[in-house]
Amino acid sequence: MFSIITTLQSNLMTDSLKNLWLSTGFMTSLTPIWQNLIMMVIACVLIYLAVAKEFEPNLLLAIGFGMFIINIPGAYNVLYGTPSYTFTGPVEVDGQMINQVLTYNGVELSGTITQLAEILGLKFEDGVSLASQLNTIEHTIMYDLFSDIQSKIVISHEAVADQGLFFYLYKGVEWVIYPPLIFLGIGAMTDFGPLIANPKSLIMGAAAQLGIFVTFLIAINIGFTGEEAASIGIIGGADGPTAIYVTVKLAAQLLPAISVAAYSYMALIKVIQPPIMKLMTTKKERGIVMEQLRPVSKTEKIVFPIAVTGIVGMVLPSAIPLLGMLMLGNLMKESEVVPRLTNTAKNELINIITIILGVIVGSKATADVFLNTKTLLIILIGVFAFAFGTTGGLLIGKLMSKLSKGKINPLIGSAGVSAVPMAARISHMVGQEENPSNYLLMHAMGPNVAGVIGSAVAAGVLLAIFG
Secondary structure (H helix, E strand, O other), X not given: OHHHHHHHHHHHHHHHHHHHHHOOHHHHOOOOHHHHHHHXXXXXHHHHHHHOOOOOHHHHHHHHHHHHHHOOOOHHHHHOEEOOEEEXXXXXXXXXOOOEEEEEOOEEEEEOHHHHHHHHOOOOOOXXXXXXXXXXXXXXXXXXXXXXXOEEEEEEEEEOOEEOHHHHHHHHHHOOOHHHXXXXXXXXXXXXXXXXXXXXXXXXXXXXXXXXXXXXXHHHHOOOXXXXXXXXXXXXXXXXXXXXXXXXXXXXXXXXXXXXXXHHHXXXXXXHHHHXXXXXXXXXXXXXXXXXXXXOOHHHHHHHHHHHHHHHXXXXXXXXXXXXXXXXXXXXXXXXXXXXXXXXXXXXXXXXXXXXXXXXXXXXXOXXXXXXXXXXXXXXXXXXXXXXXXXXXXXXXXXXXXXXXXXXXXHHHHHHOOOOOHHHHHHHHHHHHHOOOOOOHHXXXXXXXXXXXXXXXXXXXXXXXXX
């Protein structure tokens, strides 16, 4: 008796250890372990840049950690869960199925398979029991009756999804909820005063969208479809929410690559922009000191978001979700009558959405998606997108500097990409390297906020053409 108990305990322990091993990431990983390890190393590099180099840590830290955690072997099954699926195909039955309902010649019949067979005069071959194969899964029996009353039984079974945390958080991206909410917060933090005071800076913001359309042409010419090229091109706007918005609408299959590229390059803009700015401008141009901007009245600031929303909305309705929320946030700020809502939009709301969006964007960079030619090509094109965006703004900045006889510092043109306020700060810092007394931040904010509007308008144009 004792030996039997010992044997049973030993078998139980063996089975438990076997089940434990089969549940580890090494056995449940969807991709080869070496690919997971490569992605985890890449994620650690992003985290290092965020922590040690402080490259936009608000974005890069969450993206890097999301990329790290999702590439832990076996983590995807837990964080995103098991998807649902439906399988339909002909099977053999043994006549012992649960009660089903059949409509034949307008008469509803019910009973077991055997009983229905007798009623219809059909004969079914014996087969293996389905209960052991499809345990606890819903069954539906469908009959395809032909003129000779011969019948083929088809079993359709549905596996119920067991979804994880990230599956539900990702719905905010898939249903395009997060990007407009981010724009609401950006609007509540943005001062359009510099743009209103110097409307010419709108031209620089528009010129910086060159990166979008040049990148679009590059993508088209190397084999991407129009919808895919439009989604890739929007990376040049240096606006993560806009990139997500357009990609979900036009080429959702590219969302992981495009979102990672857009947010990663936004975080690395301190590295990308300065060399281009110094290459395209002279020491004298970088040292130009600009005159102080005129004061902007409260009335102008209140009218501006309403007017922009109305005008752009009528021309490009597809831009309203992003632009409308941006201007709503700004109207809340400038009206000064809803300080509690304004503070929530620019603090708690945007912070929460930024954390979730960063982690979820990073979590889409799985090894099977990231380590392929198309994804790597998109990330490479993303560099050109940012570079051409910066170049477009600088070229117009140089032209305006010439036309104004040296009153405009061309560096502020590089702020025309819509990375607010990162691009404006970079223009200011590069200018101060040449002239420590030069203060370009407020001047650069004009093209910078114009770039936000410009990227939303460019998104509307692309959606109107390809949507």
